[in-house]
Amino acid sequence: AESESSESVETKETEPTDENVTEAYTGDWKPVETQQEGEHTTNFNDGSQDRIEIKKATANATGLDESAMIEWWVENSGEGQVVATVSDTGQTKNYRVYLKWVDNQGWQPIKVEQLKENDKN
Template sequence: MTAEQKSSRINKYDKRRKSTKLISFLIVFGIILLISLISIWLFGGGDSTPTEETEQAQNDTTTETGSSTNNKQEDPSSENKGNDGEELEKENKENKEENQEEDQEVTTKEVDPSDDNVVKAYEGDWQPVGTEQEGPHTVNYSEGSQDRKEMTDAIQSATGLVDGNYQEWWIANGGDQKVVATVSDSNQSEVYRVYLSWKDGEGWQPTKIELLKENDWKKYQ
């Protein structure tokens, strides 16, 4: 074997050895890369799904809890509104009764009765009840009118009768800008004839009250 042939043979061997090493290196590198990818997929990507599911479950639980809490809070709110309305109505009624009691603290003097059906008659310094009406005043006897409501307020302030224990039997003309009314409590144990006079800008003012023996409203029909 010549030296040239020997050298060529050695070169082929070296090339084959280098190629084998390169292939081995690439195989090892590929295996490592594959293992890394599998590890990432198993331990990294695998955790994301349960975490998302857990977060979703927690959000759903929070939403349900919030909805339940809101529902529970709505009922007391509705009850409070109802209770507030009842308390306000009760307070207004009490205030009205207190105002009427204060209005009753007036100076009165007994006067001669106008007829035989009167037990006692007296005049007093009652104050006008106020008015929401403006301009020239015309007496309006129609039920539900502002004038009629203010007449009722004046009568109740003078007699002490209140809504729920009050009955109007008759309201009629008592003269120029004056009215006379027959009223009583619910069971007619107290029957009054009340005289009112209109004060411009101030409303109806009680001027005289007569306590009657019996309800005489029928004679005015």
């Protein structure tokens, strides 16, 4: 079941990154509230506060249920930016989500790409 976010997000279509993308869109998602303060360096380790917050932000942007979402890959894509590849448990919905770090606010999804197939499994 898709979770209904309390506020609707304005999205608009954008150019796909590669041929595995069926649909790409940007949106005005809000950053997920962070527990982190001060100067930020992304910690990619499983279970880190960054990973917890990246997962939450990714679920928000895709509408996937966070508890049933599989994270296949989270990679660095530049200063304070990451790309997460995720799917639902059945791998029928596969997404690539681009996020950026907003100081003192948290991880903000900036672009979502729906994938034809999971390219990280």
